[in-house]
Amino acid sequence: MKVCRRSTFNAAHRLYRPDWSDEKNTEVFGKCSNPNFHGHNYVLETWVEGDVDPETGYVIDLKILKDLVKVHVSDKFDHANLNLDCKEFEGIIPTAENILMVIYNLLRENLDKRFQLKVKLWETENNVFEYEG
Amino acid sequence: MKVCRRSTFNAAHRLYRPDWSDEKNTEVFGKCSNPNFHGHNYVLETWVEGDVDPETGYVIDLKILKDLVKVHVSDKFDHANLNLDCKEFEGIIPTAENILMVIYNLLRENLDKRFQLKVKLWETENNVFEYEG
Amino acid sequence: MKVCRRSTFNAAHRLYRPDWSDEKNTEVFGKCSNPNFHGHNYVLETWVEGDVDPETGYVIDLKILKDLVKVHVSDKFDHANLNLDCKEFEGIIPTAENILMVIYNLLRENLDKRFQLKVKLWETENNVFEYEG
Amino acid sequence: MKVCRRSTFNAAHRLYRPDWSDEKNTEVFGKCSNPNFHGHNYVLETWVEGDVDPETGYVIDLKILKDLVKVHVSDKFDHANLNLDCKEFEGIIPTAENILMVIYNLLRENLDKRFQLKVKLWETENNVFEYEG
Amino acid sequence: MKVCRRSTFNAAHRLYRPDWSDEKNTEVFGKCSNPNFHGHNYVLETWVEGDVDPETGYVIDLKILKDLVKVHVSDKFDHANLNLDCKEFEGIIPTAENILMVIYNLLRENLDKRFQLKVKLWETENNVFEYEG
Amino acid sequence: MKVCRRSTFNAAHRLYRPDWSDEKNTEVFGKCSNPNFHGHNYVLETWVEGDVDPETGYVIDLKILKDLVKVHVSDKFDHANLNLDCKEFEGIIPTAENILMVIYNLLRENLDKRFQLKVKLWETENNVFEYEG
Numbered sequence: 001m002k003v004c005r006r007s008t009f010n011a012a013h014r015l016y017r018p019d020w021s022d023e024k025n026t027e028v029f030g031k032c033s034n035p036n037f038h039g040h041n042y043v044l045e046t047w048v049e050g051d052v053d054p055e056t057g058y059v060i061d062l063k064i065l066k067d068l069v070k071v072h073v074s075d076k077f078d079h080a081n082l083n084l085d086c087k088e089f090e091g092i093i094p095t096a097e098n099i100l101m102v103i104y105n106l107l108r109e110n111l112d113k114r115f116q117l118k119v120k121l122w123e124t125e126n127n128v129f130e131y132e133g
Numbered sequence: 134m135k136v137c138r139r140s141t142f143n144a145a146h147r148l149y150r151p152d153w154s155d156e157k158n159t160e161v162f163g164k165c166s167n168p169n170f171h172g173h174n175y176v177l178e179t180w181v182e183g184d185v186d187p188e189t190g191y192v193i194d195l196k197i198l199k200d201l202v203k204v205h206v207s208d209k210f211d212h213a214n215l216n217l218d219c220k221e222f223e224g225i226i227p228t229a230e231n232i233l234m235v236i237y238n239l240l241r242e243n244l245d246k247r248f249q250l251k252v253k254l255w256e257t258e259n260n261v262f263e264y265e266g
Numbered sequence: 267m268k269v270c271r272r273s274t275f276n277a278a279h280r281l282y283r284p285d286w287s288d289e290k291n292t293e294v295f296g297k298c299s300n301p302n303f304h305g306h307n308y309v310l311e312t313w314v315e316g317d318v319d320p321e322t323g324y325v326i327d328l329k330i331l332k333d334l335v336k337v338h339v340s341d342k343f344d345h346a347n348l349n350l351d352c353k354e355f356e357g358i359i360p361t362a363e364n365i366l367m368v369i370y371n372l373l374r375e376n377l378d379k380r381f382q383l384k385v386k387l388w389e390t391e392n393n394v395f396e397y398e399g
Numbered sequence: 400m401k402v403c404r405r406s407t408f409n410a411a412h413r414l415y416r417p418d419w420s421d422e423k424n425t426e427v428f429g430k431c432s433n434p435n436f437h438g439h440n441y442v443l444e445t446w447v448e449g450d451v452d453p454e455t456g457y458v459i460d461l462k463i464l465k466d467l468v469k470v471h472v473s474d475k476f477d478h479a480n481l482n483l484d485c486k487e488f489e490g491i492i493p494t495a496e497n498i499l500m501v502i503y504n505l506l507r508e509n510l511d512k513r514f515q516l517k518v519k520l521w522e523t524e525n526n527v528f529e530y531e532g
Numbered sequence: 533m534k535v536c537r538r539s540t541f542n543a544a545h546r547l548y549r550p551d552w553s554d555e556k557n558t559e560v561f562g563k564c565s566n567p568n569f570h571g572h573n574y575v576l577e578t579w580v581e582g583d584v585d586p587e588t589g590y591v592i593d594l595k596i597l598k599d600l601v602k603v604h605v606s607d608k609f610d611h612a613n614l615n616l617d618c619k620e621f622e623g624i625i626p627t628a629e630n631i632l633m634v635i636y637n638l639l640r641e642n643l644d645k646r647f648q649l650k651v652k653l654w655e656t657e658n659n660v661f662e663y664e665g
Numbered sequence: 666m667k668v669c670r671r672s673t674f675n676a677a678h679r680l681y682r683p684d685w686s687d688e689k690n691t692e693v694f695g696k697c698s699n700p701n702f703h704g705h706n707y708v709l710e711t712w713v714e715g716d717v718d719p720e721t722g723y724v725i726d727l728k729i730l731k732d733l734v735k736v737h738v739s740d741k742f743d744h745a746n747l748n749l750d751c752k753e754f755e756g757i758i759p760t761a762e763n764i765l766m767v768i769y770n771l772l773r774e775n776l777d778k779r780f781q782l783k784v785k786l787w788e789t790e791n792n793v794f795e796y797e798g
Binding site: 547560562625 | 667723
């Protein structure tokens with residue numbers, strides 16, 4: 001049985017490699033490389049797979065999962081600049097793929113080993129990403 | 134090839150174990166344990182996997198799948214109180230996980246063995262569940 | 267300028283007049299009259315119209331509007347049985363129309379007179395209601 | 400890591416086998432067999448699975464994926480009659496299943512072998528299809 | 533109080549004036565003029581404004597409104613070719629604007645005079661139309 | 666008859682008055698005042714009201730409206746930092762209300778006088794704004 005909690009966070013970011021020239025950054029990342037940043041309403045689905053507890057009928061209490069995502073993801077990234085404010089992205093280009101791997105690792109460390117984890121991220125309504133480790 | 138029919142049903146329920154005290158029920162299930170019930174617009178996706186029939190270009194006629202879900206799920210649970218009205222939940226706490234397993238079993242019994250079945254349930258726009266037996 | 271805060275609450279209800287026979291209730295309200303209740307995920311949009319404050323660029327701080335809706339609507343009706351738990355519906359059939367008028371009045375009393383108010387309610391994805399006093 | 404580009408195309412179609420009588424076509428395909436066609440807003444999700452390039456943080460630049468879908472799918476099928484205008488459906492009944500297999504093959508031929516491909520199609524908001532070869 | 537019933541119908545159409553040359557039709561209507569038609573999943577919202585009946589708590593029983601839309605709109609236009617199958621569009625180019633005026637008139641004739649009527653139509657997720665006579 | 670074109674743009678912004686202390690900015694604007702910015706996927710609906718041209722069946726060709734919004738709104742604000750990159754917001758705090766007034770004025774200047782204009786903006790899925798001059 002898989003259970004999912006949907007959440008959101010709004011952040012600014014910029015795609016940019018400091019070891020590349022501005023020209024190279026613009027060539028590869030286009031307008032996503034704007035030095036003054038742009039931003040998104042990120043939508044995150046956190047999927048946890050495990051057995052249904054016969055006593056409670058829950059895989060995991062979704063209030064616990066909601067709080068886990070809040071503490072380890074939303075509180076860190078909501079209304080933040082991923083490049084400048086978040087140590088989790090030091091040395092990491094905050095593409096959606098990298099954001100999702102960072103989120104996966106933050107949640108994986110804090111989720112009981114008996115659960116499998118999958119995360120899904122909408123950067124825009126047309127660009128979606130999925131990762132399960 | 135996987136094909137899916139989306140459907141909805143609106144129901145009341147309460148999370149509650151009669152072998153627990155009211156205090157224990159409230160501690161575990163919170164406001165979901167309200168003795169007077171609360172309710173949801175449940176959204177169900179029924180996914181059937183199988184080969185495409187070369188003659189019709191269908192895995193299964195979706196009108197047949199629609200009727201199957203109507204007869205075995207919606208007609209039973211729509212505008213019902215899952216705890217009080219539905220024999221399928223006798224002795225079962227109607228958490229979304231348990232609701233989904235009940236639905237899976239009802240559909241599995243009535244779907245040709247050559248098809249694989251997966252069901253997905255939204256209890257709210259933020260809480261989602263998936264089960265494939 | 268109109269500004270809106272979207273929110274949700276999940277509740278059980280039953281359409282029923284005690285001064286009518288069960289037959290009459292069923293004839294008029296159909297399965298919505300089920301004695302054991304059913305329920306919905308209600309989605310509410312609260313629209314406030316007013317001038318943009320030149321100092322803040324806000325009509326009203328949406329955090330204030332969010333809290334207003336939480337205190338006067340969601341905290342009262344979420345995970346409740348509208349017929350049994352809510353004194354606001356004593357003597358009132360909780361049709362979506364009546365729910366929306368009750369919500370309008372609760373918010374209108376607590377919103378500054380300089381603002382106009384409009385509320386919109388989804389009872390299901392296909393049934394929507396709008397009221398502005 | 401899986402990445403997805405969502406796109407749409409609007410097309411007319413008819414479900415019909417020329418080797419069947421009109422009666423048989425109507426019996427099997429119902430109103431979908433209307434000789435004068437009907438149509439849909441198709442929504443397509445194109446999912447590509449691969450490794451994240453450590454240099455760019457991308458699995459594949461989504462602008463490239465967007466263009467791939469535009470050239471090989473949308474430009475061919477948008478505002479078209481799938482039965483009459485599209486050689487891809489010669490001898491093929493344009494059921495959603497067959498449309499999705501045609502789309503899969505068009506994209507598979509034009510996508511680097513190192514990527515896995517999955518496509519998902521909404522024919523209506525209630526009928527969805529998924530295929531991965 | 534305004535109440536709304538949402539519904540859908542899937543149809544083929546073509547924008548074309550027989551008194552114009554093909555060149556003129558293509559110049560004005562672009563790919564919407566494809567002689568072989570294309571199609572859409574139309575989404576219709578039917579809004580009825582009136583007083584809340586103090587006895588039932590309804591403006592109008594939404595089951596009645598649902599049936600009204602089914603009989604006068606969906607049954608006529610669903611899975612149809614608006615240009616070829618529907619006498620309502622004889623001599624009328626089925627632009628979304630004209631479709632909406634036709635729908636408005638069909639519903640207006642069959643709705644009690646004490647109600648005001650407004651209709652809203654999505655031709656695609658990005659193109660929307662609203663009409664109230 | 667009202668017609669609408671839906672569009673999106675992704676931008677960074679910060680709510681901040683330079684004539685206020687950092688403390689005052691934080692007190693009033695909270696985390697929206699983050700000096701390093703945050704961002705949103707803005708969704709814009711542009712509604713134009715006018716008569717239906719009896720010759721074309723259009724109020725306005727939606728391709729024209731689409732281009733108008735692209736040139737005067739999306740091309741300016743998409744992937745931009747509203748505070749730093751956009752001269753339209755010099756001296757203006759980019760609250761959603763102010764963004765919407767700026768957009769209204771940009772479109773109003775470039776839209777034929779015979780049309781009425783209304784704009785609607787989603788900053789998040791829960792915060793919505795509407796303005797008609």
